[in-house]
Amino acid sequence: MISPAERFELLTDLYELTMAASYFENSMVEPATFSLFIRNYPHGRSYFVAAGLEQFLDYVANFHFSESDLAYLDRTGLFSDDFLEYLKTMRFTGSIYGLAEGEVFFVDEPILEVTAPIIEAQILETFVINTASLQSMIATKAARCVHAARGRRLVDFSLRRSQGIDAGLKVARSTYIAGFVATSNVLAGKLYGIPISGTMAHSYISSFGDEIEAFRAFARSFPKKTILLIDTYDTVAGARKAAIVGQEMAKEGHKLLGVRLDSGDMTLLSQQVRNVLDEAGLRDVEIFASSGFDEYKIARTLKEDARIDAFGVGTKMGVSADAPYFDMAYKLVQYGERPIMKLSTGKVNLAGEKQVFRKTDHQGQFLEDIIGTRNETIEAACPLLEPVMQDGKLLRKHPSLEEIRERFRKNFAALDEKYKTLDGAHLYPVKLSARLSALQETASG
Amino acid sequence: MISPAERFELLTDLYELTMAASYFENSMVEPATFSLFIRNYPHGRSYFVAAGLEQFLDYVANFHFSESDLAYLDRTGLFSDDFLEYLKTMRFTGSIYGLAEGEVFFVDEPILEVTAPIIEAQILETFVINTASLQSMIATKAARCVHAARGRRLVDFSLRRSQGIDAGLKVARSTYIAGFVATSNVLAGKLYGIPISGTMAHSYISSFGDEIEAFRAFARSFPKKTILLIDTYDTVAGARKAAIVGQEMAKEGHKLLGVRLDSGDMTLLSQQVRNVLDEAGLRDVEIFASSGFDEYKIARTLKEDARIDAFGVGTKMGVSADAPYFDMAYKLVQYGERPIMKLSTGKVNLAGEKQVFRKTDHQGQFLEDIIGTRNETIEAACPLLEPVMQDGKLLRKHPSLEEIRERFRKNFAALDEKYKTLDGAHLYPVKLSARLSALQETASG
Numbered sequence: 001m002i003s004p005a006e007r008f009e010l011l012t013d014l015y016e017l018t019m020a021a022s023y024f025e026n027s028m029v030e031p032a033t034f035s036l037f038i039r040n041y042p043h044g045r046s047y048f049v050a051a052g053l054e055q056f057l058d059y060v061a062n063f064h065f066s067e068s069d070l071a072y073l074d075r076t077g078l079f080s081d082d083f084l085e086y087l088k089t090m091r092f093t094g095s096i097y098g099l100a101e102g103e104v105f106f107v108d109e110p111i112l113e114v115t116a117p118i119i120e121a122q123i124l125e126t127f128v129i130n131t132a133s134l135q136s137m138i139a140t141k142a143a144r145c146v147h148a149a150r151g152r153r154l155v156d157f158s159l160r161r162s163q164g165i166d167a168g169l170k171v172a173r174s175t176y177i178a179g180f181v182a183t184s185n186v187l188a189g190k191l192y193g194i195p196i197s198g199t200m201a202h203s204y205i206s207s208f209g210d211e212i213e214a215f216r217a218f219a220r221s222f223p224k225k226t227i228l229l230i231d232t233y234d235t236v237a238g239a240r241k242a243a244i245v246g247q248e249m250a251k252e253g254h255k256l257l258g259v260r261l262d263s264g265d266m267t268l269l270s271q272q273v274r275n276v277l278d279e280a281g282l283r284d285v286e287i288f289a290s291s292g293f294d295e296y297k298i299a300r301t302l303k304e305d306a307r308i309d310a311f312g313v314g315t316k317m318g319v320s321a322d323a324p325y326f327d328m329a330y331k332l333v334q335y336g337e338r339p340i341m342k343l344s345t346g347k348v349n350l351a352g353e354k355q356v357f358r359k360t361d362h363q364g365q366f367l368e369d370i371i372g373t374r375n376e377t378i379e380a381a382c383p384l385l386e387p388v389m390q391d392g393k394l395l396r397k398h399p400s401l402e403e404i405r406e407r408f409r410k411n412f413a414a415l416d417e418k419y420k421t422l423d424g425a426h427l428y429p430v431k432l433s434a435r436l437s438a439l440q441e442t443a444s445g
Numbered sequence: 446m447i448s449p450a451e452r453f454e455l456l457t458d459l460y461e462l463t464m465a466a467s468y469f470e471n472s473m474v475e476p477a478t479f480s481l482f483i484r485n486y487p488h489g490r491s492y493f494v495a496a497g498l499e500q501f502l503d504y505v506a507n508f509h510f511s512e513s514d515l516a517y518l519d520r521t522g523l524f525s526d527d528f529l530e531y532l533k534t535m536r537f538t539g540s541i542y543g544l545a546e547g548e549v550f551f552v553d554e555p556i557l558e559v560t561a562p563i564i565e566a567q568i569l570e571t572f573v574i575n576t577a578s579l580q581s582m583i584a585t586k587a588a589r590c591v592h593a594a595r596g597r598r599l600v601d602f603s604l605r606r607s608q609g610i611d612a613g614l615k616v617a618r619s620t621y622i623a624g625f626v627a628t629s630n631v632l633a634g635k636l637y638g639i640p641i642s643g644t645m646a647h648s649y650i651s652s653f654g655d656e657i658e659a660f661r662a663f664a665r666s667f668p669k670k671t672i673l674l675i676d677t678y679d680t681v682a683g684a685r686k687a688a689i690v691g692q693e694m695a696k697e698g699h700k701l702l703g704v705r706l707d708s709g710d711m712t713l714l715s716q717q718v719r720n721v722l723d724e725a726g727l728r729d730v731e732i733f734a735s736s737g738f739d740e741y742k743i744a745r746t747l748k749e750d751a752r753i754d755a756f757g758v759g760t761k762m763g764v765s766a767d768a769p770y771f772d773m774a775y776k777l778v779q780y781g782e783r784p785i786m787k788l789s790t791g792k793v794n795l796a797g798e799k800q801v802f803r804k805t806d807h808q809g810q811f812l813e814d815i816i817g818t819r820n821e822t823i824e825a826a827c828p829l830l831e832p833v834m835q836d837g838k839l840l841r842k843h844p845s846l847e848e849i850r851e852r853f854r855k856n857f858a859a860l861d862e863k864y865k866t867l868d869g870a871h872l873y874p875v876k877l878s879a880r881l882s883a884l885q886e887t888a889s890g
Binding site: 011015022023025032034068069073076122129131157164170184187225319320331332338 | 459462463466470571575576610647652760763771780785
């Protein structure tokens, strides 16, 4: 979502630039390492799903201030000519370790570590948190929905109430990573190749005034793609009309794909509608439901034996309504040779350059994670952070969205069911290595 | 935030396009009116603040599908050549009535009514809800914060955890409308002319290792703009060091502007820090605070006699955490000559083209609102919806952001205090006119 015409180097908190100016004037040029991690589990969460690395790496790889950015900074009167001259040619020259998109991770585990001259590393803070926290938050929320749906298909319907344009696109991408099968967001289809889905709203039915005529008109327009919205007046009566249209379509060699419920008691209505369809010989016409669903409502309706084949999941998922922000931080953990720990009340971080190691059993199921120092080796454990950028250059092509999606699928399958409950009751074990623990003792604030 | 290079006509739910195709094939060309409104008060709210009209009107005025959009739609295999040919030259040719940005409004009141051939009006649905609901939600949240702060200055610090790039910019703009004095978001400063604010993070202090040396270095770099972050190690000890630096700055003819608290007990620490500063003769050095503030925490700390002069308001405001979405809907209310009401469970809307009338007392204080039909006149009441677009052309220049901000200030002052409580206990009276009530009786579903 970053166009060449629209640059986002200034999409940053002013203090990143004032600090940078002061580092510059104080000749602070040593390499610094910053670490990106989540400080605690929000409501009900017990795991996270990584997303957003691609957007961040593209940003870093192309980082430079435009002429108009520099002219604006000059107009603020805050910055010296020397510093502005420095910004003019500044590029990112450092290294980045990152957790692949689609990986499952846990509290305190770094998902990104940036090492670069302190100005270059500092100045990325606002953007990296903005992009990674939204996408990981939504991928996590979507994973919870997918798990709750126990095999039913989920479609992202959240665009209208996602928090802005960029969020709408990132939500579509993040939900697809986590196993949603499609999105209603057409631009996400165009940009990311995600399958798109959708048929009609109530306004369509209302504009005809006659429900069955509206159904017939739609079936004529889209004989291969018809899902009829049946709750504009009375859902069960709507189902009967849909059944008639389904039978008419069958006579012409077409097939009604499904009906959609969008209001009322989803469990009861889905059962009633299933009966109507079955009695009309339309056993393979599916029931779609789309009324305020999130992981909790999906789980509840399925537990009540709702007859729903696919869910349109909208607003509450798209803004992660029960946990609409993650406490993600990007903290200085090393400057020059000095490991650094922040000590402010309630905001401690782990000093030093780190690596996350994961132990799995012989079937690949996750056993525990160990946060260690960057360069140690831990027996029978696999390092998760990969070098993705060196000397300011990307070290590899981005994986495709399908590859990321597949990585998530395998990863999530390897996480024990007990860590996937919606109340987050069981916490996956994450330890510190002996070396990392020892390093904390020597770290300064 | 809409660049010429990046078009958002496809930032829409697929069903807007499938419905449009079916309207097209069924020769449904009569004018339709859609109405944008909020269905209910989210948690604690009892008023809303309108924002987002400018972004929507710019979108509509420039609406057209690009070649690459049409090529993508063609590749989906869903649409006929005739319909794609129609989309190619489609522009918005209709009329729009809108509530000015910065106006206060209430549940059920239309803030926008779009009248156009049904395809043109339908196809705007997803975008208008996306843009107007986010901006009105944040302007409303920000107004609550401003009211709770009772005159203290508020700065938007939310960028890092706002839900994406677009949200970060819209939050900065919406909070400024509602009376925030500045933002940390540099790009919002560049694009909208909003004052920008910020000085340093903990990483700055940590990178020096010695707190007072970090303070001195910053004061050298920004002698006219220094606000020192004093909680990296121990807040009160940090305040003592800041006081020393403040005295040093005074000797050199400069002035320490303030100190910032970012963790711990805000009330107690602010009182202790105030004492430290006062005893050092630094009575005019201000105390800034920025630790998880929203309207509730602002109100609570001020009630406890916190000595805070200005608040950095971040995450919880920037995502409207206690109400992260508004139930805003865009509903068909008239097609041709036929007023239309939607009857689905719990989702009734008011049929017909409407106007919102506001009665005020002789001092301009709001008395009550009346939702009426578009063309009636209500004695001693002022119509709020203004014609903003006709035949697809904008009828006026957009007001400046400062004008919008001033409109909000006046508007909000005219709303009685009892409707501004944080628990939303008192609801402002909104009635239907006799004519609009009568119309509902005749409306069809």
